[in-house]
Amino acid sequence: MNKTVNINLAGIFFHIDEDAYLKLQRYLSAIKRSFTDSQGRDEIIADIEARIAELFSEKIRDERQVIGNKEVDEVIAVMGQPEDYRLDEEIFEDEPRASYQRPKSAKQLFRDTTNSYVGGVSSGLSHYLGIDSTWIRLAWILFTIFSSGAFILIYIAFWIFVPEAKSTSDFLAMKGEAVNISNIEKKIKEGFDDVADTVKNVDYQKYSNKVKSSSTTFFEALGDVLLFLLKIFVKFIGVILIITAGITLISLFIGLFTVGTFGFMDTPWTEYIEVGNHPDVPLWIVSLLAFFAVGIPFFFLFILGLKILINNLKSIGTPAKLGLLGVWIISIIGLSVIGIRQATLEAYDADVITEEKTLPITAKDTLTIKMQGNDRYVRQLRHRDDYRIKRDEEGNRVIVVRDIEIYMKSTKRDSVVSLAIKKKAEGRSYDEASERAEDIKYFYELEGKTLLLDGFAITDYANKFRDQEVNITLTLPEGITIYADDNTSGFNNSWTYDDYITIDRKEEEYLKLVDGKFVCESCPEKENDWEYDEDEDEVKININSEDQNFNLKIDEDGVELNNEPVKVKIDEDGIEIKTEN
Amino acid sequence: MKIENTKAQMRKGVLEYCILSILKDDDAYVAEILGTLKDAKMLVVEGTIYPLLTRLKNAGLLNYRWEESTSGPPRKYYGLTETGKLFLKELNTTWDELQHAVNLVTKQKKK
Numbered sequence: 001m002n003k004t005v006n007i008n009l010a011g012i013f014f015h016i017d018e019d020a021y022l023k024l025q026r027y028l029s030a031i032k033r034s035f036t037d038s039q040g041r042d043e044i045i046a047d048i049e050a051r052i053a054e055l056f057s058e059k060i061r062d063e064r065q066v067i068g069n070k071e072v073d074e075v076i077a078v079m080g081q082p083e084d085y086r087l088d089e090e091i092f093e094d095e096p097r098a099s100y101q102r103p104k105s106a107k108q109l110f111r112d113t114t115n116s117y118v119g120g121v122s123s124g125l126s127h128y129l130g131i132d133s134t135w136i137r138l139a140w141i142l143f144t145i146f147s148s149g150a151f152i153l154i155y156i157a158f159w160i161f162v163p164e165a166k167s168t169s170d171f172l173a174m175k176g177e178a179v180n181i182s183n184i185e186k187k188i189k190e191g192f193d194d195v196a197d198t199v200k201n202v203d204y205q206k207y208s209n210k211v212k213s214s215s216t217t218f219f220e221a222l223g224d225v226l227l228f229l230l231k232i233f234v235k236f237i238g239v240i241l242i243i244t245a246g247i248t249l250i251s252l253f254i255g256l257f258t259v260g261t262f263g264f265m266d267t268p269w270t271e272y273i274e275v276g277n278h279p280d281v282p283l284w285i286v287s288l289l290a291f292f293a294v295g296i297p298f299f300f301l302f303i304l305g306l307k308i309l310i311n312n313l314k315s316i317g318t319p320a321k322l323g324l325l326g327v328w329i330i331s332i333i334g335l336s337v338i339g340i341r342q343a344t345l346e347a348y349d350a351d352v353i354t355e356e357k358t359l360p361i362t363a364k365d366t367l368t369i370k371m372q373g374n375d376r377y378v379r380q381l382r383h384r385d386d387y388r389i390k391r392d393e394e395g396n397r398v399i400v401v402r403d404i405e406i407y408m409k410s411t412k413r414d415s416v417v418s419l420a421i422k423k424k425a426e427g428r429s430y431d432e433a434s435e436r437a438e439d440i441k442y443f444y445e446l447e448g449k450t451l452l453l454d455g456f457a458i459t460d461y462a463n464k465f466r467d468q469e470v471n472i473t474l475t476l477p478e479g480i481t482i483y484a485d486d487n488t489s490g491f492n493n494s495w496t497y498d499d500y501i502t503i504d505r506k507e508e509e510y511l512k513l514v515d516g517k518f519v520c521e522s523c524p525e526k527e528n529d530w531e532y533d534e535d536e537d538e539v540k541i542n543i544n545s546e547d548q549n550f551n552l553k554i555d556e557d558g559v560e561l562n563n564e565p566v567k568v569k570i571d572e573d574g575i576e577i578k579t580e581n
Numbered sequence: 582m583k584i585e586n587t588k589a590q591m592r593k594g595v596l597e598y599c600i601l602s603i604l605k606d607d608d609a610y611v612a613e614i615l616g617t618l619k620d621a622k623m624l625v626v627e628g629t630i631y632p633l634l635t636r637l638k639n640a641g642l643l644n645y646r647w648e649e650s651t652s653g654p655p656r657k658y659y660g661l662t663e664t665g666k667l668f669l670k671e672l673n674t675t676w677d678e679l680q681h682a683v684n685l686v687t688k689q690k691k692k
Binding site for chain 2: 043078
């Protein structure tokens, strides 16, 4: 069985087998190439075609008879090989002769499904590039491994866009000659001639009588060169497009996977991004939208590049184009919506006072304040604005925040200590923010006179991290003594404002609240700077206190204060210092 | 160097002269010209003649007219122009001289 082609040869209609047709076509184009335009090529070809038509007509007895390879071979035998036409020129030629080329059609890229493992892409490429398909398959595998799978996409792109070789002509085109500069030149020449033909055919008779001047030949040659350069330039742009778009697509694809956001890949830091300052849309949606929004334009650029390079590339079809455009628009809209949501995400702050109670500690007591950690959530007790993701006892994910602050207030009204816990969070609306604030779990304990405050708060993973924080306000009665553990440093408020008071970094000291101010009871003369200057037999002490300077010198001559001898007496009444006068 | 090529070249060298001679008295279309040439074994393959005819026509030695054909496409009937006739006349002289010269040379060699 063979496909037939209908041809019009010098105005006569013939049925011809497809392979016979291709043979004839190659024969004619080979002859065509052996003449230059200035020799009246089109006329010669027309004459030859007319003669071939005549010969065919002689061979056909029945109108329905099909011309096969045999008839074409016979005709070629009668007419002679293209070389026979050429020899003629060597003798008679007084004009430069066009270089002769073997009749071969330029190669086209097809998928060779007769010799395929997957889609026939590799064997098709092997025909196209003239490399053994084994090497191409090997290259695919290596590229796929090195690009962590992204090359599969390119393979699929080839699979979709490269047509499968189905007909004889496809196979012949697929196995054509190697692509090189001279063939590109030939292609352009043919294309140019075709255009010229259509113009000339308008008035064939007139053309045949036309005397060709050398100037037209020159301009045609110039046109050929210009077209050739233009084509090279366009191909170059195609290559650049493919490379740029291909690299972008591969990096996007790798990015998409490395962000590990397809829901099924849970990298440890995915959840950090997800919980963090991020829209409450799943992260994989965001990355997928971004992937499409950036990827689709580059995909079209890639196709454009391929189209420039490969002439017979299948179109992806209007539905696919519209579909991709739709996906792109949706992605852009989606990203804008997410962007707006993101902007309004922390629009509202909410403070929720969840607990206010008095502690059984009176003004006469000494209150010790200590932070406590929990090996599960925090190891180091430090005040931080960030967050951690941990598992609770049941294995659920929880967000651990360490933004805990201790505020102190003095009161003259109460006689016991009262404690208020204020939880804070942000949200898109006040309700959302206060709900989120209420969801913060914060604990403390009172052991005797020691207040053990958690150095952290936890909240459910689903609540996300939205600047959750906990403020503890201790309202202290006048006269109380407090002792803040060293580990409260950092958690203690260090500003004095309104009626808030600060322990002013005096952790590990006993501080008495007098007149709304802490007075250090255990501190050594702390306000003073000491400077010892110890010689062998004298002690010099410089004391800087408030706005007075003291110079105390002790040696064998006695005690001198500010270079004046003084008497120092220490007994059960205290210390008495007198000037000698 | 192939003997076939040399033979072909020798034949082709006088082909122009032969074609003009065929058209001396009557117009003829390609198949007729080809028939005469083939019978005389001047031609092995037909292809050679087409560029030649075009050349002669472009040089103004030949002209042609179209004639309908009962079988196949319309035929191009070639005929000599006035220039062609003059050209042929000159070639006739040249051919005679050449023939004489070749005879002289080859026979001389034979002796």
